[in-house]
Amino acid sequence: MQRDEMEYDVVVVGAGPAGLAAAIRLKQRAPDVSVCVLEKGPEVGAHLLSGAVIDPRALDELLPEWRKAPLKLRVPVAREEMLFLKQSEAETLPHALLPKILKNDGCEILSLGELARWLATQAEALGVEIYPGFAAAELSLDEHGALNGVITGDFGIKRNGQAGPEYAPGMLIRAKYTLLSEGARGSLTRKAETQFKLRTDSDVQKFGIGLKELWRAAPARHQPGTVVHSLGWPLDNSTGGGGFLYHQADGLIAVGFVVHLDYANPYINPYEEFQRFKTHPAIRAHLDGGERLEYGARAIAEGGLQSLPKLTFPGGALIGDSAGFINLPRIKGIHNAINSGMIAANAVADAIAAGRSHDELAAYPAALKQSWTWKELDVVRNAKPMLSRFGTLLGVACTGAELTLRQFGIRLPWTLKHAGADHAKLRPANEFSPIIYPKPDGVLSFDKLTSLTFSSVQHTEDQPAHLRLTDPAKAIDVNLARFASPESRYCPAGVYEIVEDHYGPRLQINASNCIHCKTCDIKDPTQNIVWATPEGGGGPQYSRM
Template sequence: MADTQDTVIEREAMDYDVVIVGGGPAGLSAAIRLKQQAEKAGKDISVAVLEKGSEIGAHILSGAVFDPSGLASLFPNWKEMGAPLDTPVTEDKFIYLGPQGAMDISALPKPAYMSNHGCYIGSLGNLCRWLAQQAEGLGVEIYPGMACSEVLYDDEGAVAGVVAGVFGIARDGHHKPDYQPGLELRAKYTFFAEGVRGSLSQLVIRKFDLDAKSDVQKYGIGLKELWKVKPEKFKPGFVQHTLGWPLNDKTGGGSFLYHFGDHYVSIGFVVHLNYENPYLSPFDEFQRFKQHPAIRDVLEGGERVAYGARAINEGGYQSVPRLVFPGGVLIGCSAGFVNVPRIKGSHNAMKTAIMAADAAFKALQSLDAPRVLEGYQKAYEHSDVAKELKLVRNVKPILTRFGTNLGTLISGIEMTLTHLLGGFSIFTGTGSLHHTKSDAHSLKPAADFKPIAYPKPDGVISFDKLSSVFVSATNHEEDQPVHLKLKDPHIPIDINLAKYAEPAQRYCPAGVYEIVGLETREPRLQINAQNCVHCKTCDIKDPTNNIVWVCPEGGGGPNYPNM
């Protein structure tokens, strides 16, 4: 039952033991583990995975240099099973860029675990498609194109499932002829595996005050292109990361460049979202970066085949919220298990999903099943995931305090010594440096800066936002409610434009936000929601926290191939 348009809507309901929101590496791993445990014990449990993308993998975006340890926990023989990871890392470089030159800094101090030896380059989206096949083979029900729009609660306030599959609501709110009220998918336990800044995950974090004892979460934006390069430029297994140009010392970030598969190069650029300058455009910094001689040389003569963007959790150990609440859990990037200096999180997403699945399976075997899966919380606190994150807990705060250049050197020494000292930090002992300011509140007034004159894209190596959105295959049904909600429609002009030159025009990597009407002195914010690639940056970086990202109709958004 739900109240829409002041009318009580009757919905069909389906009951499961576990409902999983999100078909990424965490959600699929949890589903597989639940079924593996049930098969081993000779039990039968029902598991459903709901994915907002048009297919599994459609919204998955990652570098990706993949640590296979989480996958091996599910399938020790993953290689023999044909998992799509067939490019092992063969060479690992770390470079500092100046405006024209480049310096190899691979020899800087860092612990052995920072090496990519034993990792594989590939498409995380394709790996998720493969995981979905394994899950369905075990009896998991997977529903793509089913966006989850509401959390269901029981009479005691515990999570009882979700509403998914609402279609046919027009932009003005009326019900179109193809209106579908959606389904209530009810479960004993609901797993939230929506990825970074998941819309329903944010709701349950607030409702149950899950972040009361953790630091504010920190984020970056990752922009990625997939290129097919000339054979003579291709080095299978080659991994390169850079720091420095075009970002200044106070703006954190860097790049990745990975060679894999059939002459593919994944090239990406990450900007930490605690930057101060409202004129900065992460997208345009990425396009400018590609024109560096050391980078352009790799791409020249090749073809760009895909583009995408996604927010990245960067808070680390001290920003992980409480993971359990009545009726459900947070797994994967819904909670934030990315190891920032390693630039990896998928293995931890899978491992936490396995822990949650084990706790849920055990509880489901009890006649008096607990509503809160404390077993998962305890498993995480004593896990390799927590240990890994704790070893690097001070890296992000050090970069924030000391800048990229000095911060990189200090954090390398810190990581090395913390590893040698078994987790003891020279800065904080057994404690942590803390994140004290949200990324939204890091922006300073536009009056403190000069506008940045970005080079015009050449259409060969660098491109504009709209042509980039085109190759992301992004599509939304246009006559649906705008899924980028303004808490106050006056703020974009009265505050954000007046004080910050409306940074949404620049931090959005897809041209969603435009200020129009300046020529008539009647400016307004225009939201081109159909361009949205679901990166969530606006929900994170808006300086007045005025934009809320909610799920559009299922199946909308990007359709990433090989990303």
């Protein structure tokens, strides 16, 4: 069957904050430029997950009237706490001691999914065409090796690899320029990094896994505008991460936990650490009497400035978390993602106005290096390396000292490198003891499969598994034998499990459980698991995450 083709001036892959901001800015700059946004989720926002406390700076520049938008969960930050947790106690770090960059003055609590859906309406009002349910699966290259668009995934392929009665081949979407805005560990971004050698001169990317639940608070416990961040328990000093509680509007609380994926102990289970976190007296005080509404998880690109790959290649560019613009100490990246999309859009608009196409957008990284995003990331560039090298306590102290020096105009002359990729940090299981996690109480803590029902995950059952093993034998000969099958623990959705049959142990992959967090693609110690796009429209269906 012949592949259908469509042609636009610009195609954006991913309807997240960066992609939608790029589309909007393109239409603001050049109303006659045709722009298409492809989104693999069933609707805009369905695959988006963030805390989220947002620095409004970029939105103010993109759409100055955005505060008039009907965002039901938005509320300005009114008060904040930073806690250091011990097993049953909590110490509060005085707000006055926090470096200015870490304070949330002027920030807003909101739902990223709700924000994206509103941004989509603004983009469509300007003439942007948005296509949810279409997963961009392959890069399309012209005869000179430049990117000239993307190919969407096929529909109707059966589990055996054969075309079913509803088979339809993916479309070729041609474009003068393609912007990849897939979020952390995007599948096309990985292909572009390999095809165009984008990581030749950059440090490795570092990641965390962020787990989140949305709760309906007991009325007496709801404090709109309250922000709580925590370090410490249940993680030990050598395992990076922390928790958050954000009191949104409409009686809701977003509660979440981040575990940095450079941990060494293969028995660590980020999902179970999150469940333990909620039982701490200082955290349960916010949740008692409430009702859990949603659950999800997503990888976070934490490497910062030194981990940014080359951002441009012939015919395209990386924007948002596809590149990795998160400010880890601030626990914020939405504003930088939006700004990167706007800056890239300006470069595209200028290139098309000049009659160019399929070349490198050199103006994008040049302008980015002069932007406030670059300056902000430069301030915190050593935070992640210090946390990884020195542990939580000393790492936080060193980061705080450096950020305080920057307030007085003192910039340390060095940029620390990261100490290797996250998957390489996992140590053999025989160096550790198994962690016995408490059984869920069904009130504050829950088992993984029960939680999965709160992500509304759906996939077409009779399709090829989108989670693939490069060498199936490694799952048993290496992962199980050496690392006690860590994929059964770091996956927050119960995708991977070791089962025994008359042939012995084997790895079972429950691909229909996948919530597209990408953790397996990142943390697998032999890099044997490859995450590919499933049929468009599959995955979680978050409503307010």
